[in-house]
Each structure stands twice: as C-alpha cells, then as structure tokens.
Amino acid sequence: MLIGLQIRDVVLIEALDLSIGPGLTALTGETGAGKSIILDALGLATGARGDAGLVRRGAAQAVATAAFALAPDHPVWDLLEEKGLAYARDEDLVLRRTLSADGRSRAFVNDQATGVGVLKDLGEALLEVHGQHETVGLLDARTHRPLLDGYGDLRAPLGRTAAAWGAWRDARERAEALKAEVARSAADVEELTFRLSELDRLDPREGEETELAEQRAVLGAAEKALADIGVARDAFDGLGGRVASAIRALDRARERAATAGAAADGPAAMRLAAAAEALDRVLVEAGEAEAAIDNAARAFDFEPDRLEKAEERLFDLRGLARKLNVAVEALPSLRVRFAERLRAVESAEDTLKAADAEAATARAAYLAAADALSRARKAAGDLLAAAVMSELSPLKLDKARFRVAVEPLAEARAGPAGLDRVAFEISTNPGAPFGDLGAIASGGELARFALALKAALAGRGTGPQPLMIFDEVDQGVGGAVADAVGLRLKRLAAPTDGRPGAQVLVVTHSPQVAARAEAHWRIAKAGDDAKGDGRVRTAVEVLSPADREEEIARMLAGARITDAARAAARALMDA
Incomplete structure (x- = not known):
C-alpha cells in the first residue's frame, strides 16, 4: 500500500x-488544476x-x-x-527519483542508488x-x-503440475548426463582397456610405494652394514681361547698358593676365585654376544638381486603414474574407476533404457497434470468471462464481448506453470473479431473495461493487489453509468472475506464517483501568473x-451551489 x-x-x-x-x-478539481501532476510525480517515483x-x-531539479x-x-x-538491494521486510519501501532541468535522472531505493x-x-x-x-498492467x-x-483458485493443480515438471526435468537431466x-x-x-590391462599387469597395492622406498633404502645400506658387522665379529675371534687360557692360569695360581700354605679362605685365595668367576662370566657373555652378532648378520643376508627387483618395481609404478598423470598412491583407485567405466559401457544399453523409461514416465505424469490444469483454466476462464460480461453493460460497454483464450503451447515451452498461453481478449463491436485488450481504441473505454475486469477479479485470491489508479475513468459518461463506475470502484476497494481490498486512486469529474470515496482530495491552483512570474502553484x-459535501455539490451545480445541490450531494454520499 502506498502510504506517502x-x-x-x-x-x-x-x-x-x-x-x-x-x-x-x-x-477532484477544475480542469487544469494539476490533478495529473500528482500522478506524474507518482509515475516519476516508480x-x-x-x-x-x-x-x-x-x-x-524535481x-x-x-x-x-x-x-x-x-x-x-x-x-x-x-537486484542485489538491501531491505528489511518489516520496514517501509521508499522509492525516490530526482530529475534535473537538463533531463538527467537519478534513482534510489531505500536511499541506495540504482537504475531507473x-x-x-x-x-x-x-x-x-x-x-x-495510458493503461499499464492489464x-x-x-x-x-x-x-x-x-x-480460479488453481493452487492445487498448479502445485501438482510444478511438482511433475520438477520430476520430469530431473529425470531428463539424469538420462542426458548418463548418455553423455x-x-x-x-x-x-x-x-580404457589398454590402461586397465597395464594396471592389472602391474597390480599396484595401497602403500606400496612407501614400502618399496623403505626397502630400497635398507637394501642399499645392507652391504656396508654387513662389513661393519664383520669387523665386530672379527673382534671376538680368539677371545674365547684367551679367556679360557686366563682361567687356567688363575687355577694354577690358586694351586701354588695352596701349596705354599695359603688358607683356602684367605684373602689371596678369595680374590683369585673372584677373578676366575668373572672370567667365567666373560666367557659366557662373549659367547652370547658372538651369537647376537651372527644373528644380526643374518638379518642383512638378502637375495643377491632383491635390491634390483625393488628398484625395478618402484620404477615401473612411478612410470605408469607419470603416464596417467596421477600419484602412485592413486593407481589402485584409478584401476577401480577404469574397471567401473568399462562395466558401465558394457551395461550402458540396459542403464540407458531404464533412465529413458523413467524420463518417459515422468513426462507422461507432467503432461497429465498439465492437461488437468489446462481444463481447470478453461473452466475458470469461462466463469471469469461471464463475470466480466455482467459488468460491461452497466459501464456502457454493452456492445463489447470478452473471453479468456487458453491455448496450448508447444512441448518445447513446457514449464512449471503448465503448457498454456492465457490471454484476455475483447471484441468491441458485434461481429468484430476478438483481439488483445489494446484493440480498444478509446482510452475511457479501456479504463472502464479494466475496471470491469478488476471488479470481476476482486476478492478471488489473485495475490497482493497493487495500487490501482483510474484517471478520468468516467470520461464521457454520466448519470447511471457514472454511478456504476463509482459503485465498482467502491467494491474494488472494499475488504472481502477477511482480505483487504485494493487501494484505489481515482481522478474524476463525476460527483457520483467522488461520493463513493473514503477519502477526498481537492486540487486547485493558488496564486496569480498574470505577470508571468511563475507564482501559480497547485495546492x-x-x-x-x-x-466533501460542498465539493460534490459544486460538481453537481457548477459555480452557484444551491441547497438542492447540497441535498443531492448528501444523498449521493449516503447511497
């Protein structure tokens, strides 16, 4: 709703x-007072x-x-x-336009600069x-x-058609993607076959590159490691004999000490015994150490060509990865994908048949829903045509005929709203062919026809009502016809079944129309431009x-307002 x-x-x-x-x-107001300027200003802002x-x-500037x-x-x-403009749904929408004297124009929405x-x-x-x-809208x-x-309150068939359209569109996209x-x-x-055979022959495994790299590093170091172990082994050669010889020498020393009369538990004998025991331990641990060295040497005892084989395998894996432009780690998963793609080619006929069948089923469902929607539209169109026709005669359009044309569109133009072209058509004289609304030559007739159509549509769930402006819709008519115009404007603006009515502005010279309004503005000139100083203003x-009563009486009587005119004005306002 326009609020300001x-x-x-x-x-x-x-x-x-x-x-x-x-x-x-x-x-209302005298001709030339500036009523149209207000509409021009509103048009400028919109x-x-x-x-x-x-x-x-x-x-x-204006x-x-x-x-x-x-x-x-x-x-x-x-x-x-x-449009990318900021807004808040709980705030007013403000449209502003400036127009400079040189014709340049600027536009703003909620103080954001934008295009006209x-x-x-x-x-x-x-x-x-x-x-x-001018007629804008219809x-x-x-x-x-x-x-x-x-x-026609066709939300239900519209929803079914839109859902069927979405299912058909998705099925077609799946089939087309599969075909591609x-x-x-x-x-x-x-x-694919050749690359898969290469991968099958090579049979890459997860983590194999890391494993082979570690193995190559170990194998490359094995020879030097064995040499170092040999040095360690050589250090033990003869150690056992020398230790045994040392033990025997200690035994002879103990015997001599006993022969010389040394006590068996004396200090000398005890120390010789301790030294012999230590040598016994050395002999045992030396044997264990020698065995451990031999065991370590066996860990590096590889097959002679094992390093060569590891390097060859690593070379083959990396070479194929370079050829396929992937990392070595990706070779196993690439092998799986190649196999799946080949299987898809082999089973493509069955898969495509299933996808095409799904799309055909979805198409049939959409066409059925669109056909039901089309039939509902034709029925609603007949009702709307009858409702509009009943409005035309009181508005002095009794020779005109109106119809709603619902024509099929080509399937290539299918969409969520169905397969119909809907057009409001009119014949202005008996025997004349139907044509679009622009065929109405007279602006006044066109405005009254728009009023008839809007009156027929009023309160029938046609969505948010725009602000409606009727500029001298009563031009050239009077009496009962003007009263019919005012009555329909009043009905158009009245709430219906709990829904708010339309907001309507009407520029009129008819007292019958003005009397039906809830609000009344009088537009008049103020000032004197006789000297050409531009002091005339519209107020x-x-x-x-x-x-209001006085203004409507003026519209009825002219310059001299009588009591009879005032009484007639009151009667119109009370009607």
Missing part, C-alpha cells in the same frame, strides 16, 4: 507531502519516463518520493533481493494505471495467466466530510 507521496518542484507543485490511506481516494518539462520553472508499506510475503522483496529500470520493475509490481492516455499479457489462476558419460566412455573404451486540500 512527497513532491518537490514538479511542474506547478513547489512542495507537497501527502499521506495516503487504504480504500478509495478521489481526486520508474515512468521522466521529461525535463516536469521540473518546475526556476527550480534546479524530486518525487513514494513510500510503500508492504506485507512480509510481498513479491517485491524477492525482486529487491534479485529497477524503479520501473518495482513500479510494475506495485501499481497499475488505467486512464485516458495490457501486459504476462499478467493474464497468474490473474486467471488466482481467480556413456558417450565419453565409449569413445575412450580402447584406451491539495484533504476534505472533511462537510467539505
């Missing part, structure tokens, strides 16, 4: 701040074409700012995200204009299908109920 419009230096408006409420707001002639004479209060689920927030095209996209989502010279055929779907993979593998089958007065 701030205008600075636009044509005859020097400074104007308007607060706008819900429901129907009427703008991306309409900006002309330097909009800048007030003598001003450097500025128009429009503030909107939107529901958190309004589609405009998603549009802002798409972004304002235009936002404006298309926020408001519709229906008037004598002439865009892209809006017709969503409007029809909302009118099989095609690549089939083209490489000879190369806007928000009317109280009493002032």
